[in-house]
Amino acid sequence: MPAPAGDPQAKEHELAAEQGHVDRSYARLEHMRDEAQALLRQGYRQAQVGTRAALVERDVMVYRAELWARSLDAADDGLVFGRLDQLDGETRHIGRIGIRDEDSEVLVVDWRAPAAEAFYRATPDDPRGVVRRRVLHCRGRSVVDIEDDLLDPDAAGDMVIIGDGAFLAALSRTRDGSMHDIVATIQREQDEAIRAPIDGSVLVRGGPGTGKTAVALHRVAYLLFQYRRRFGSRGVLVVGPNPRFTAYIERVLPSLGEGGAVLRSLGDLVDGVDAAYHDDAAAARLKGAAMMSGLLRRAVADVPAGAPTEFAVSHRGTRIVLDHKALRRIRREVLAKNRGGPNTARLQVARQLLTELWGRLLSRGAGRGEKDAFHEDVAARDEFAAFLRAWWPLQRPVDVLAGLADPERLRRFERDLTPEQVTVLAGSWARTARTGEVSFHDVALMDELTGLLGPLPRKRTPAHGSPDEDNPYVVDGRDIFSGETVGRDVPDEITEVTTYADRMSGGRGARRARDEDEDEPVEYAHIVVDEAQDLTPMQWRMLGRRGRHATWTIVEDPAQSAWEDPSASAEAMAGALRERRRYEFELTTNYRNPVEVADVAARVLVRAVPGARPSRAVRSGGEPPTVHATAGERAGPVVRKLVRELLDAVEGTIGVVTPVGATEDLAADLAGLEARVQLMDALDAKGLEFDVAVIVDPRGIVEQSPNGMRTLYVALTRATRLLAVVTGDPDWTAELLGVEPS
Numbered sequence: 001m002p003a004p005a006g007d008p009q010a011k012e013h014e015l016a017a018e019q020g021h022v023d024r025s026y027a028r029l030e031h032m033r034d035e036a037q038a039l040l041r042q043g044y045r046q047a048q049v050g051t052r053a054a055l056v057e058r059d060v061m062v063y064r065a066e067l068w069a070r071s072l073d074a075a076d077d078g079l080v081f082g083r084l085d086q087l088d089g090e091t092r093h094i095g096r097i098g099i100r101d102e103d104s105e106v107l108v109v110d111w112r113a114p115a116a117e118a119f120y121r122a123t124p125d126d127p128r129g130v131v132r133r134r135v136l137h138c139r140g141r142s143v144v145d146i147e148d149d150l151l152d153p154d155a156a157g158d159m160v161i162i163g164d165g166a167f168l169a170a171l172s173r174t175r176d177g178s179m180h181d182i183v184a185t186i187q188r189e190q191d192e193a194i195r196a197p198i199d200g201s202v203l204v205r206g207g208p209g210t211g212k213t214a215v216a217l218h219r220v221a222y223l224l225f226q227y228r229r230r231f232g233s234r235g236v237l238v239v240g241p242n243p244r245f246t247a248y249i250e251r252v253l254p255s256l257g258e259g260g261a262v263l264r265s266l267g268d269l270v271d272g273v274d275a276a277y278h279d280d281a282a283a284a285r286l287k288g289a290a291m292m293s294g295l296l297r298r299a300v301a302d303v304p305a306g307a308p309t310e311f312a313v314s315h316r317g318t319r320i321v322l323d324h325k326a327l328r329r330i331r332r333e334v335l336a337k338n339r340g341g342p343n344t345a346r347l348q349v350a351r352q353l354l355t356e357l358w359g360r361l362l363s364r365g366a367g368r369g370e371k372d373a374f375h376e377d378v379a380a381r382d383e384f385a386a387f388l389r390a391w392w393p394l395q396r397p398v399d400v401l402a403g404l405a406d407p408e409r410l411r412r413f414e415r416d417l418t419p420e421q422v423t424v425l426a427g428s429w430a431r432t433a434r435t436g437e438v439s440f441h442d443v444a445l446m447d448e449l450t451g452l453l454g455p456l457p458r459k460r461t462p463a464h465g466s467p468d469e470d471n472p473y474v475v476d477g478r479d480i481f482s483g484e485t486v487g488r489d490v491p492d493e494i495t496e497v498t499t500y501a502d503r504m505s506g507g508r509g510a511r512r513a514r515d516e517d518e519d520e521p522v523e524y525a526h527i528v529v530d531e532a533q534d535l536t537p538m539q540w541r542m543l544g545r546r547g548r549h550a551t552w553t554i555v556e557d558p559a560q561s562a563w564e565d566p567s568a569s570a571e572a573m574a575g576a577l578r579e580r581r582r583y584e585f586e587l588t589t590n591y592r593n594p595v596e597v598a599d600v601a602a603r604v605l606v607r608a609v610p611g612a613r614p615s616r617a618v619r620s621g622g623e624p625p626t627v628h629a630t631a632g633e634r635a636g637p638v639v640r641k642l643v644r645e646l647l648d649a650v651e652g653t654i655g656v657v658t659p660v661g662a663t664e665d666l667a668a669d670l671a672g673l674e675a676r677v678q679l680m681d682a683l684d685a686k687g688l689e690f691d692v693a694v695i696v697d698p699r700g701i702v703e704q705s706p707n708g709m710r711t712l713y714v715a716l717t718r719a720t721r722l723l724a725v726v727t728g729d730p731d732w733t734a735e736l737l738g739v740e741p742s
């Protein structure tokens with residue numbers, strides 16, 4: 001029979017034994033650290049040899065040593081967190097990294113290794129040879145508590161069982177505004193998704209708080225551990241909905257010893273493009289739609305806004321005119337032959353124009369036999385240069401968007417747009433034309449346009465006496481007529497190395513060799529998409545360009561989607577993922593919300609998505625949600641008073657969530673309160689969690705868009721402890737939530 005739980009002496013004894021093992025493991029960790037530092041020093045010494053090969057070798061060595069040193073540092077916190085006692089009498093300790101003693105005996109098994117799998121998968125129904133599973137709670141390097149699960153009572157003999165076998169202690173931790181790793185308490189259904197095969201894409205679905213984000217991040221750590229050669233060098237990209245979310249999750253991978261993955265939000269995925277503002281729902285819907293790719297393609301192929309419609313030259317008294325029809329034809333012909341986009345076609349354009357002019361001269365009976373002289377003469381004229389610049393300007397993506405502020409052009413490029421839609425889009429891009437600012441949803445369009453337009457000529461250092469960079473005849477450093485190089489490239493010198501390590505610390509991770517084209521999007525070996533239900537078709541296309549050979553991990557909750565037409569996004573997702581095999585997983589347990597909060601959210605869920613099934617909440621001990629009426633007042637003072645009371649009553653974070661666009665109304669009311677109070681709108685609350693969530697104006701959230709009920713559902717599912725609602729419409733709120741005003 002197992003020894004009874006709660007025997008203090010037995011517990012002391014077990015704690016002491018575990019402490020002994022943990023101490024030995026830390027001693028070995030220190031030893032490994034010394035080794036990593038020695039390797040680093042050796043790597044740097046390599047540089048003194050001075051040859052290119054030695055520098056490259058040093059680069060690789062330093063990179064590896066740094067990676068190793070960092071993962072050892074990350075492992076320091078909670079190095080050992082578990083133990084398995086097996087049927088065969090063997091014991092195994094599980095921890096953040098693998099550790100061996102001086103005789104190469106295993107002290108700690110890395111949590112990602114196959115030998116650790118049973119720690120996450122064993123259950124009383126399927127004990128997998130495990131008799132007792134133990135979770136160690138450490139503070140610093142001291143073991144402070146133990147929680148045991150008895151999985152195979154028949155085999156337990158006189159084994160001591162400590163604690164309630166619960167992992168809920170981990171859940172009741174106070175929130176500090178960042179996500180934490182869950183290595184010690186990953187649950188079986190989560191583990192199955194984390195360790196899913198790599199020969200395809202993994203799709204994880206589940207309700208709020210079921211651990212989708214946690215699973216996605218732990219999968220990254222797992223992949224980088226098991227398949228470092230495949231994923232380590234070519235990079236892993238993790239994409240989240242907004243910068244706030246990215247900041248929230250950015251601690252998890254480093255805490256797992258993985259600093260190499262790149263974390264980006266959808267708004268800053270494209271280098272050099274920063275979204276300055278959010279579109280309203282109508283503009284967002286249009287800019288995200290798949291039809292936008294055709295519209296942009298046609299815009300790029302068309303005459304740029306404001307371009308001249310004819311070109312005339314005189315040659316020895318004969319005037320030749322290319323009218324708009326001829327110019328259109330020339331444009332079509334150049335584009336039909338061109339592969340790299342209009343920005344790469346200036347040379348052909350100039351040649352084609354000159355050929356056309358010469359042909360017309362001939363047909364007028366003039367200019368026989370002087371073709372080269374004619375070309376040189378015309379090409380040297382300022383009017384020709386000015387025409388070329390105006391009619392075939394080198395365009396940046398933002399120039400094309402600004403050109404779409406013209407409703408007439410918009411209608412031409414997409415005939416299916418309604419007059420209202422034209423007004424919405426033209427109005428939005430008028431802002432771009434005026435200020436140069438682009439929106440969150442413009443980012444995917446800018447990325448699409450970069451591919452369509454082709455690269456702008458690279459900046460070159462002008463050689464002495466060469467024409468300046470603005471010279472339209474100098475394209476890509478070459479005179480388009482003579483073919484001569486007129487600038488000089490940045491010399492191909494040996495650059496100071498540690499590029500791998502630099503790239504790693506700069507968070508870029510992915511491959512882009514020096515010689516590769518910098519206008520091409522960086523490609524990744526694995527892409528993780530969180531909150532994937534919110535991606536538009538255009539955003540999927542943007543990601544698809546970064547993962548043409550990638551495998552994917554996609555996590556989503558369709559019930560939290562902000563879009564009305566999920567089928568278009570599903571189609572775009574299929575396009576990005578290509579024909580790869582898919583492994584699908586469903587997570588069913590809600591680890592975030594106490595039952596009381598989950599019940600209220602479930603009432604909204606059935607309205608938002610009829611027939612949807614809520615996940616099972618496992619946390620108890622929450623308090624019933626409260627509803628606070630504003631009674632005709634502005635919400636601000638009511639929210640401030642409530643938040644001040646909450647600050648006194650609860651530890652941890654307080655998230656105040658408003659309808660989109662309404663945060664400014666409350667900013668002044670919440671000014672000066674502690675930093676653990678965070679104010680955001682319902683869209684920015686995606687993926688985050690707080691000890692207390694204060695939802696302001698639920699009706700406003702619902703009425704803001706056709707999918708407002710889902711947005712409210714998202715907002716209501718952020719709390720790990722307490723939910724409070726501030727409303728100007730208490731009857732409506734009470735009826736919806738089933739909670740009477742306080």
Ligand SMILES: Nc1ncnc2c1ncn2[C@@H]1O[C@H](COP(=O)(O)OP(=O)(O)OP(=O)(O)O)[C@@H](O)[C@H]1O
Nearest residue numbers: 182185186187208209210211212213214591592687
């Ligand atoms: N196995 C686990 N052990 C301990 N905590 C867990 C476990 N799984 C999830 N959690 C915790 O539950 C909370 C919710 O997890 P997470 O944010 O990953 O959920 P989600 O499914 O992504 O939610 P949402 O859809 O709202 O973004 C987090 O605090 C996470 O640490």
